[in-house]
Amino acid sequence: MQHDELWIGTMLEGKARWVAVRTTDTVEEARKRHGLSPVAAAALGRLMTGTLILASSLKGDESITLRLLGDGPLQGVVSVGNALGEVRGYTREPWVDLPLKPSGKLDVAAAVGTGELAVSRSLQNGEVYTGMVPLVSGEIAEDLVHYLLTSEQIPSAMLLGVLVEKDYHVAGAGGFLLQPLPGATEEDIQVLEGLLGQLKVGISELVAESQGMDELIANLVGRLSYQVLERRSVGFSCTCSKAKLSDSLISLGKQEIESLLTDGTAEMICHFCNERYLFDKEDLEALRESVGN
Numbered sequence: 001m002q003h004d005e006l007w008i009g010t011m012l013e014g015k016a017r018w019v020a021v022r023t024t025d026t027v028e029e030a031r032k033r034h035g036l037s038p039v040a041a042a043a044l045g046r047l048m049t050g051t052l053i054l055a056s057s058l059k060g061d062e063s064i065t066l067r068l069l070g071d072g073p074l075q076g077v078v079s080v081g082n083a084l085g086e087v088r089g090y091t092r093e094p095w096v097d098l099p100l101k102p103s104g105k106l107d108v109a110a111a112v113g114t115g116e117l118a119v120s121r122s123l124q125n126g127e128v129y130t131g132m133v134p135l136v137s138g139e140i141a142e143d144l145v146h147y148l149l150t151s152e153q154i155p156s157a158m159l160l161g162v163l164v165e166k167d168y169h170v171a172g173a174g175g176f177l178l179q180p181l182p183g184a185t186e187e188d189i190q191v192l193e194g195l196l197g198q199l200k201v202g203i204s205e206l207v208a209e210s211q212g213m214d215e216l217i218a219n220l221v222g223r224l225s226y227q228v229l230e231r232r233s234v235g236f237s238c239t240c241s242k243a244k245l246s247d248s249l250i251s252l253g254k255q256e257i258e259s260l261l262t263d264g265t266a267e268m269i270c271h272f273c274n275e276r277y278l279f280d281k282e283d284l285e286a287l288r289e290s291v292g293n
């Protein structure tokens with residue numbers, strides 16, 4: 001059985017870099033955890049996949065947060081990833097339903113709307129750098145390419161896709177990034193541009209049809225040879241815990257905890273993974289004590 005993986009490599013004798021990722025299980029887990037509609041699964045799935053691709057160049061415990069701040073019915077989509085290949089995310093309105101586009105595809109751009117993309121990198125020294133660009137299409141891959149070009153001066157081509165079946169389960173999801181490296185000639189760049197243009201089906205269909213990463217990458221790069229530099233597992237993973245949610249309850253203050261105590265219990269839900277944490281009377285009393293006066 002296949003698992004989600006991210007592979008990094010080069011081609012054109014080291015004059016181009018690529019990142020390929022299969023995220024079928026990751027996006028299916030997000031869909032089940034949040035009860036996502038097909039268009040919400042496509043939007044969050046594409047963003048989580050793009051997050052893993054951008055996170056693949058991070059080091060140590062660095063992380064990256066991508067926020068789609070659009071005025072569409074999803075009311076924002078957020079995804080956080082790290083160098084370990086872990087990603088989590090959510091959308092404010094997981095049940096959004098929209099008519100399909102005339103092409104029969106899910107209308108991710110309409111669900112996202114117009115607005116901005118914010119990309120925040122948390123570095124190992126604790127500093128956070130945020131870059132903001134306007135959304136150019138709301139289809140997400142184009143928006144990330146625009147971000148890479150304008151904020152980081154890196155020209156790239158990117159594919160992101162999520163294939164949702166009629167029964168709502170995710171049959172295939174993944175992404176592909178191509179970047180020319182220093183030394184690439186005009187001719188090399190034309191070869192790279194031609195590669196993605198010649199694909200007959202979307203990346204999500206290619207992921208669904210491929211038996212493994214080798215087959216997926218071969219389908220993407222055609223007859224060209226490529227080198228694999230690194231392989232890593234990726235997956236949905238949240239960093240929440242009862243202790244962390246206790247801290248956010250404490251930050252609400254003593255009065256708020258006392259009002260929760262009048263109900264006897266409190267339930268906290270993690271936005272990112274929809275995990276529920278129950279705080280009973282004893283828990284709440286302990287929190288009230290820890291707040292002090």
Ligand code: ZN
Nearest residue numbers: 238240270273
């Ligand atoms: Zn969580």
